[in-house]
Structure formats: structure tokens, C-alpha cells
Amino acid sequence: MNVSSLNIAPLTPVQLSGRSQSHLSEVFPGHYLHRDVVAPYLQLVDRASQEGIALRLASGFRPFDRQLAIWNAKALGERPVLDNTGQAVALGDMSERERVFAILRWSALPGASRHHWGSDMDIWDSASVSEHYRLQLTPGEYAVGGPFHSCSRFIDELIANGETSFFRPYSGRQTDGVAEEPWHLSFRPLASACEAGLTPEVVRELIANSDICLQGAILENLDEIYSRFIAVRY
Numbered sequence: 001m002n003v004s005s006l007n008i009a010p011l012t013p014v015q016l017s018g019r020s021q022s023h024l025s026e027v028f029p030g031h032y033l034h035r036d037v038v039a040p041y042l043q044l045v046d047r048a049s050q051e052g053i054a055l056r057l058a059s060g061f062r063p064f065d066r067q068l069a070i071w072n073a074k075a076l077g078e079r080p081v082l083d084n085t086g087q088a089v090a091l092g093d094m095s096e097r098e099r100v101f102a103i104l105r106w107s108a109l110p111g112a113s114r115h116h117w118g119s120d121m122d123i124w125d126s127a128s129v130s131e132h133y134r135l136q137l138t139p140g141e142y143a144v145g146g147p148f149h150s151c152s153r154f155i156d157e158l159i160a161n162g163e164t165s166f167f168r169p170y171s172g173r174q175t176d177g178v179a180e181e182p183w184h185l186s187f188r189p190l191a192s193a194c195e196a197g198l199t200p201e202v203v204r205e206l207i208a209n210s211d212i213c214l215q216g217a218i219l220e221n222l223d224e225i226y227s228r229f230i231a232v233r234y
């Protein structure tokens with residue numbers, strides 16, 4: 001695909017923060033991507049199928065309200081917060097600042113999730129598991145011996161060979177940021193524009209006007225949150 005021929009309109013702040021769906025198309029029932037990402041995604045699916053891989057979307061677009069519900073449930077102890085090894089951590093023993101950073105390891109700040117843009121998606125391979133398989137999206141599923149290792153290697157090779165415009169923003173190289181997510185792909189031509197548009201000011205105003213748990217601690221630490229978890233360094 002000729003990336004330079006893409007002419008994607010920049011997203012508005014309301015679209016960037018997942019509070020609008022006007023930039024999306026439905027790929028499959030209940031699964032949405034940015035309208036200009038659907039064709040590249042389906043090309044990737046087609047390319048994967050030539051290798052016997054049935055690439056599927058676990059999650060494409062996710063709205064602000066959904067991310068806010070996840071965040072608040074974790075902050076309130078209604079959903080587990082995991083550490084790097086997948087063990088649940090006890091938020092009750094932590095300061096508010098520590099709680100914010102513990103949640104951010106695995107959950108994006110509402111309004112700053114790359115899943116709001118429609119450029120990003122979580123993928124898996126339905127050909128390598130039974131129809132009853134319960135998808136977990138854990139690193140082990142994509143590692144050697146895991147069911148999606150060949151899918152992950154296929155993606156690795158496409159990226160290494162420069163054969164795709166998708167990339168992995170959460171490679172785990174940034175050890176003080178978001179944990180490694182080998183299932184998470186991002187369509188660079190759109191995502192690069194979104195990264196530039198989602199400024200600290202946009203995020204600050206959104207959080208200040210949201211009904212979000214730990215709001216004070218988020219705003220106090222927003223510069224650090226932005227540099228570690230939002231402005232991803234590849």
C-alpha cells in the first residue's frame with residue numbers, strides 16, 4: 001500500500017478522546033475502526049490468511065465512557081489491578097499517586113487511550129485455538145509455546161521487513177511506561193497525527209471536566225503521566 005497517498009483528516013479533540021464515533025466504520029458487528037483503517041486492516045487479515053493465520057479483532061475502537069468505567073472500577077477496587085507479573089496488587093496500601101501509576105501500567109487514562117482513535121486494535125488468531133477458547137490477552141499467549149506465537153512472529157516479520165504500516169506502540173522497551181502488549185497494533189499514518197493532536201492541554205482539560213476517580217492525583221502528576229504513558233517513545 002502506498003502510505004504517502006493516504007490523506008486522512010486530523011481528528012478533532014472530541015474524536016481523539018473517544019467522545020465521538022463520527023470517524024468510525026463498523027468492521028464487524030460491534031467492532032469499529034477509523035474509516036480509513038478498515039481497508040489496511042482487511043489487507044492485513046488477507047495477508048495473514050495466506051500463512052494460515054485467522055487474524056481477528058479482540059478490540060478496536062473503545063469509547064471514553066467505557067475507558068472511564070474500567071478506570072473507576074479499578075480505582076474503587078471493583079476490578080483487579082495487576083502488577084508486572086500478573087498478580088493483583090492491594091490499592092488500599094497505596095497513596096493516591098501510587099494507585100494512579102499502578103492502574104496506568106495496564107489501563108490507559110480515559111481520554112488518552114489509543115483505542116479512542118480507531119487506528120489501534122488488539123488482535124488474535126482464531127485458527128490456533130478451539131472455538132471455546134477464552135481469550136485473555138496475556139504476554140504468554142503470544143510468547144514461545146503460546147497459541148498466538150506464530151501470529152506474533154508473522155507480525156514481527158512484516159514490521160521488520162517494512163511490509164506493513166502497522167506497528168506495535170507497546171513494545172515493553174519503555175520499562176517505566178505501559179507494559180508490553182504484543183497484541184496491540186497501531187496504524188501509523190493515522191496514529192502519528194493523533195499522537196501530535198492529543199496535547200497535554202487537551203488531556204488536562206478533559207480530566208478536569210470528568211467524573212473520574214483519583215482526579216486530584218491525576219492532575220497533580222499529569223506531566224509525568226503524559227511523558228511516561230501517553231507520549232510513547234518508540
Ligand SMILES: [Zn+2]
Pocket residue numbers: 115121122181183184185
Ligand atoms: Zn490495545
